[in-house]
Amino acid sequence: xxxxxxxxxxxxxxxxxxxxxxxxxxSGHDNLYWYRRVMGKEIKFLLHFVKESKQDESGMPNNRxxxxxxxxxxxxxxxxxxxxxxxxxxxxxxxxxxxxxxxNSPLHFGNxxxxxxx
Amino acid sequence: xxxxxxxxxxVTLSEEAFLTINCTYTATGYPxxxxxxxxxxxxxxxxxxxxxxxxxxxxxxxxxxxxxxxxSFHLEKGSVQVSDSAVYFCALSDHISNxxxxxxxxxxxxxxxxx
Numbered sequence: 001x002x003x004x005x006x007x008x009x010x011x012x013x014x015x016x017x018x019x020x021x022x023x024x025x026x027s028g029h030d031n032l033y034w035y036r037r038v039m040g041k042e043i044k045f046l047l048h049f050v051k052e053s054k055q056d057e058s059g060m061p062n063n064r065x066x067x068x069x070x071x072x073x074x075x076x077x078x079x080x081x082x083x084x085x086x087x088x089x090x091x092x093x094x095x096x097x098x099x100x101x102x103x104n105s106p107l108h109f110g111n112x113x114x115x116x117x118x
Numbered sequence: 119x120x121x122x123x124x125x126x127x128x129v130t131l132s133e134e135a136f137l138t139i140n141c142t143y144t145a146t147g148y149p150x151x152x153x154x155x156x157x158x159x160x161x162x163x164x165x166x167x168x169x170x171x172x173x174x175x176x177x178x179x180x181x182x183x184x185x186x187x188x189x190s191f192h193l194e195k196g197s198v199q200v201s202d203s204a205v206y207f208c209a210l211s212d213h214i215s216n217x218x219x220x221x222x223x224x225x226x227x228x229x230x231x232x233x
Binding site: 003004033035037040041042043044045048056059091093106107109110111112 | 154159161162163164167207209212220222223225
């Protein structure tokens with residue numbers, strides 16, 4: 001089965017520009033998560049979709065970030081306008097059942113998108 | 119909220135050396151604990167997990183024991199290989215909504231194994 005795929009793998013943009021990251025979860029996985037790792041810091045939870053619904057977006061840093069998952073398949077994360085502190089690696093993950101703490105519902109991560117804002 | 123603290127890196131070891139990467143956690147309740155690994159150019163992969171106190175997770179020669187009394191989940195391997203060079207993340211599950219969980223990660227520890 002294909003894994004979680006993220007596009008692009010790298011993105012370099014200027015401050016003030018807009019960038020859209022895409023995540024294709026594993027087919028059939030209802031749960032989709034976005035995480036971010038800023039250089040030298042923890043990987044932080046951003047938000048969680050169950051199908052097309054946002055289950056929790058408490059980790060979104062501010063209203064410059066917009067995530068969507070139309071149709072409950074792939075998801076996009078848009079940053080508009082981008083700021084320098086948005087630089088980091090954005091990871092997407094999916095799982096079949098809710099909860100990485102539950103048995104038989106491991107999170108499958110993509111390779112991440114490295115975003116650099118200059 | 120729940121959180122994990124892991125030792126700062128980078129850690130550099132010679133091949134066949136013993137590895138310990140410390141991880142301690144702060145949590146209410148009884149979260150599940152995980153170690154994830156990120157090899158160069160790849161995504162995060164689950165290395166091992168433990169879901170309750172005294173459980174030992176193991177995989178690829180790595181192991182970690184869920185210690186409730188010391189709130190720790192240290193990662194160990196008896197003899198590292200060059201191919202183990204990667205970034206290792208300790209994580210725990212955290213309840214984020216009525217029906218959902220998310221992972222809380224540590225900062226990651228970079229390991230470099232030299233021949």
